Amino acid sequence: MQDGTNNELLTTPQDYCFGPGEENALLLDCGRKLYEVNLRYETYGQLSPEGDNAVLILHALTGDAHVAGRHNITDRKPGWWDAMVGPGKFIDTEKYFVICSNVIGGCSGSTGPRSIDPATGKLYNLDFPVITISDMVRAQKRLIDHLQIKKLLSVIGGSMGGMQALEWCKLYPEMVKSAVPIATTSQLGPQSIAFNWVGSQAIRSDVNFQDGQYTVNPEHGLATARMLAHITYLSDESMQNKFGRNLQDADRYSFAFKRDFAVESYLEHQGQRFVERFDANSYLYITRATDYYDLANGGELAAALKNVTADFLIVSFSSDWLFTTRQSEVIVKALLANNLNCSFCEIESSYGHDAFLLEVDQLGALIRDFLRNQREEFGK
Amino acid sequence: MQDGTNNELLTTPQDYCFGPGEENALLLDCGRKLYEVNLRYETYGQLSPEGDNAVLILHALTGDAHVAGRHNITDRKPGWWDAMVGPGKFIDTEKYFVICSNVIGGCSGSTGPRSIDPATGKLYNLDFPVITISDMVRAQKRLIDHLQIKKLLSVIGGSMGGMQALEWCKLYPEMVKSAVPIATTSQLGPQSIAFNWVGSQAIRSDVNFQDGQYTVNPEHGLATARMLAHITYLSDESMQNKFGRNLQDADRYSFAFKRDFAVESYLEHQGQRFVERFDANSYLYITRATDYYDLANGGELAAALKNVTADFLIVSFSSDWLFTTRQSEVIVKALLANNLNCSFCEIESSYGHDAFLLEVDQLGALIRDFLRNQREEFGK
Numbered sequence: 001m002q003d004g005t006n007n008e009l010l011t012t013p014q015d016y017c018f019g020p021g022e023e024n025a026l027l028l029d030c031g032r033k034l035y036e037v038n039l040r041y042e043t044y045g046q047l048s049p050e051g052d053n054a055v056l057i058l059h060a061l062t063g064d065a066h067v068a069g070r071h072n073i074t075d076r077k078p079g080w081w082d083a084m085v086g087p088g089k090f091i092d093t094e095k096y097f098v099i100c101s102n103v104i105g106g107c108s109g110s111t112g113p114r115s116i117d118p119a120t121g122k123l124y125n126l127d128f129p130v131i132t133i134s135d136m137v138r139a140q141k142r143l144i145d146h147l148q149i150k151k152l153l154s155v156i157g158g159s160m161g162g163m164q165a166l167e168w169c170k171l172y173p174e175m176v177k178s179a180v181p182i183a184t185t186s187q188l189g190p191q192s193i194a195f196n197w198v199g200s201q202a203i204r205s206d207v208n209f210q211d212g213q214y215t216v217n218p219e220h221g222l223a224t225a226r227m228l229a230h231i232t233y234l235s236d237e238s239m240q241n242k243f244g245r246n247l248q249d250a251d252r253y254s255f256a257f258k259r260d261f262a263v264e265s266y267l268e269h270q271g272q273r274f275v276e277r278f279d280a281n282s283y284l285y286i287t288r289a290t291d292y293y294d295l296a297n298g299g300e301l302a303a304a305l306k307n308v309t310a311d312f313l314i315v316s317f318s319s320d321w322l323f324t325t326r327q328s329e330v331i332v333k334a335l336l337a338n339n340l341n342c343s344f345c346e347i348e349s350s351y352g353h354d355a356f357l358l359e360v361d362q363l364g365a366l367i368r369d370f371l372r373n374q375r376e377e378f379g380k
Numbered sequence: 381m382q383d384g385t386n387n388e389l390l391t392t393p394q395d396y397c398f399g400p401g402e403e404n405a406l407l408l409d410c411g412r413k414l415y416e417v418n419l420r421y422e423t424y425g426q427l428s429p430e431g432d433n434a435v436l437i438l439h440a441l442t443g444d445a446h447v448a449g450r451h452n453i454t455d456r457k458p459g460w461w462d463a464m465v466g467p468g469k470f471i472d473t474e475k476y477f478v479i480c481s482n483v484i485g486g487c488s489g490s491t492g493p494r495s496i497d498p499a500t501g502k503l504y505n506l507d508f509p510v511i512t513i514s515d516m517v518r519a520q521k522r523l524i525d526h527l528q529i530k531k532l533l534s535v536i537g538g539s540m541g542g543m544q545a546l547e548w549c550k551l552y553p554e555m556v557k558s559a560v561p562i563a564t565t566s567q568l569g570p571q572s573i574a575f576n577w578v579g580s581q582a583i584r585s586d587v588n589f590q591d592g593q594y595t596v597n598p599e600h601g602l603a604t605a606r607m608l609a610h611i612t613y614l615s616d617e618s619m620q621n622k623f624g625r626n627l628q629d630a631d632r633y634s635f636a637f638k639r640d641f642a643v644e645s646y647l648e649h650q651g652q653r654f655v656e657r658f659d660a661n662s663y664l665y666i667t668r669a670t671d672y673y674d675l676a677n678g679g680e681l682a683a684a685l686k687n688v689t690a691d692f693l694i695v696s697f698s699s700d701w702l703f704t705t706r707q708s709e710v711i712v713k714a715l716l717a718n719n720l721n722c723s724f725c726e727i728e729s730s731y732g733h734d735a736f737l738l739e740v741d742q743l744g745a746l747i748r749d750f751l752r753n754q755r756e757e758f759g760k
Contacts, residue, residue, distance in 0.1 A: 030635035130635040190619040190643040191611060197644045198608045200637070205600035207587035220585035228578045228608065231571060239570040245674065253672050255410035255510040257580070257664060261671070263570040264577045284637060291641070292633055294625065 009069030009086045009093065011042050011079070013109060016101075018142050020118075026104075026139055029292075032129040036118045039143050040109025041065045041101035044085065045093035047149065052378040054149045055091060055371065056140065057081070057100040058157030058164035060356075061229075061286055062278055064108035067100045068093070083360040090364030096153065096371065101143055103136040103164075105286050107279035110139075113212070114279050125281055126212035133160070133293040137167045144175070151175050153374055155310075156367065158182035158356030159323065160286070163293050166331070169310045170295065178311040178374040180367055183320055183356040185327040186295035186334070192322060195232055196287045199225030203280050212281050222280045223271030230270050235319035235352030239263060301334035311341040311377075313370040315363060317355035318348045343370070389449030389466045389473065391422050391459070393489060396481075398522050400498075406484075406519055409672075412509040416498045419523050420489025421445045421481035424465065425473035427529065432758040434529045435471060435751065436520065437461070437480040438537030438544035440736075441609075441666055442658055444488035447480045448473070463740040470744030476533065476751065481523055483516040483544075485666050487659035490519075493592070494659050505661055506592035513540070513673040517547045524555070531555050533754055535690075536747065538562040538736030539703065540666070543673050546711070549690045550675065558691040558754040560747055563700055563736040565707040566675035566714070572702060575612055576667045579605030583660050592661050602660045603651030610650050615699035615732030619643060681714035691721040691757075693750040695743060697735035698728045723750070 025033040068085035085091045102110035113128035155165040162184025206221030243263040316328035335342040349355040405413040448465035465471045482490035493508035535545040542564025586601030623643040696708035715722040729735040
């Protein structure tokens with residue numbers, strides 16, 4: 001059944017560690033190497049004997065490997081894309097072998113700035129190398145090799161997940177049959193870089209940050225950064241619909257510096273929830289990776305994509321002002337210039353950037369049909 | 381001559397203090413009273429014998445009374461709207477008597493949170509009452525009475541200055557012949573309130589803030605708030621044109637958490653310049669006043685404006701996403717519903733909200749002609 005509610009999926013996180021030896025170390029874009037790299041990942045479903053049903057899902061900025069299902073039946077909430085992925089769902093784990101791993105630089109099991117540096121035995125903190133989206137993908141490639149997958153049926157992701165999907169197609173064209181970059185871009189514009197900069201300054205100026213050597217997560221700064229980012233995930237229209245100028249607790253202003261407006265309480269709640277699950281250094285590293293990301297390598301996008309062979313389904317959302325439809329169109333044009341198969345859909349939605357997590361029915365139907373077609377073609 | 385470069389205007393800031401006695405105190409929207417209120421102001425030109433040429437200019441969030449000219453010929457920069465106001469300029473000080481005062485709550489001479497509370501002999505800090513845009517206008521009314529102006533030819537302001545202009549028309553309809561609200565709104569939407577909230581949290585979490593009792597301006601937090609606000613003053617297009625993804629110092633990324641991008645250096649520069657001239661508590665009070673501002677008093681805007689008599693020139697800018705053309709149109713419709721004379725112009729500009737300070741030629745020509753027409757009608 002489509003909603004899978006009676007079809008509870010139980011999943012177990014796994015770890016894959018590589019690179020203890022010099023020859024296995026991960027060479028990064030910055031020129032440094034990472035040793036003893038762990039990737040936390042989850043899989044759902046079974047790899048087919050033909051190996052034609054592997055779907056790699058790439059998570060967004062603050063996501064993790066736990067896409068779907070629950071680790072224990074008592075878990076309060078399922079994985080972050082549970083409405084999309086599972087038995088009988090749009091990305092049907094009875095048909096596809098679904099993999100998702102936490103990115104390097106992350107804080108949800110994979111090696112990141114709060115991991116132990118094997119060279120020193122201490123936390124990396126800001127000694128962790130500045131990583132890129134390509135570096136994340138290079139690490140994922142090791143996992144896919146480890147899982148003995150020769151070719152992925154599809155790489156799918158929204159936002160920063162879409163960036164990774166695109167990098168997969170560029171770096172490993174022979175390993176990717178198709179890609180679904182959703183609500184994403186080929187590079188951040190200056191406005192997005194600017195928002196990230198302000199967020200990073202809020203974190204760095206938190207008294208607890210201690211130049212990254214903190215013992216207590218610098219919650220004030222991290223919550224401020226999250227609240228700011230959260231505004232960019234919503235649309236003006238969705239905020240109007242959800243909050244307007246509604247007051248939180250009373251029908252008049254407090255005339256004090258309290259949370260008068262419902263939108264303020266909402267943001268505070270989002271900030272507080274976030275700091276419980278996310279690490280400040282990790283936030284700095286991952287947002288910096290998105291700043292640095294440039295699918296075009298500083299040149300012409302079409303030229304940078306000349307070796308790509310995948311088929312594409314590109315999806316944008318009408319009210320997304322963080323990564324706009326126009327930014328998706330830039331990618332579409334570069335793919336078409338390379339004579340690639342590319343379907344493009346802008347979904348009407350008032351939810352802004354967050355639509356990639358919320359417009360599951362519209363988005364899911366597109367992905368379901370695209371995957372079915374791709375599998376029929378696989379190996380031909 | 382139009383540019384006035386050979387017609388140097390020298391101005392002197394003045395102070396008007398009112399309310400030392402109970403009967404002269406300023407009653408505020410919050411219910412509290414302010415005693416011994418100082419208004420720092422400047423005037424330019426001469427009031428005509430007919431009293432038909434007084435133009436009150438209202439400044440924006442972080443502006444001050446120093447609209448035009450220099451205080452000393454050695455001043456590096458003139459007032460904040462010097463391109464607009466002066467002898468022979470669009471708002472011609474040879475024709476009009478121009479007044480501008482620093483708002484209460486401000487930090488540029490008028491009474492605000494860093495003033496001495498006469499009741500305690502100490503700085504108000506966060507004991508200063510939370511003020512509103514209406515309160516600012518009520519204080520200005522005292523100044524206009526003091527200057528023996530019976531009726532203003534026009535009230536003119538951009539952004540928060542436009543809010544004050546609109547409040548003037550609502551609170552003192554008999555004293556306002558016309559108004560020019562520019563790049564403004566009848567109320568902040570939840571997105572703007574949210575941005576202000578994040579900025580205020582950055583200030584309050586600065587270790588130097590000390591719950592407003594600081595001895596050193598909490599520069600980190602204030603700069604962060606300013607950088608964030610500054611992003612909302614620019615348009616995506618103007619940031620693309622000005623910065624793109626240009627790197628600041630080199631042709632490659634630092635792979636450290638430095639200011640790699642030109643837009644980051646620009647924001648840092650804006651933040652640093654700002655903290656040299658602006659006070660953190662004042663920033664909290666004035667942004668809160670804009671959050672609380674609601675020309676419609678929580679009801680129907682047209683009903684709230686039913687006593688207004690002024691003629692209007694409303695101006696918006698096409699790329700302004702902070703206070704959009706749509707928000708100006710809301711005001712226009714409410715004015716027209718009250719059968720008022722209202723001209724409305726959306727100026728094509730890529731400069732975003734800042735256009736009200738930058739598109740001087742287009743905006744100035746509109747204001748010049750509007751003022752001329754208004755003066756011809758004055759008293760008829």
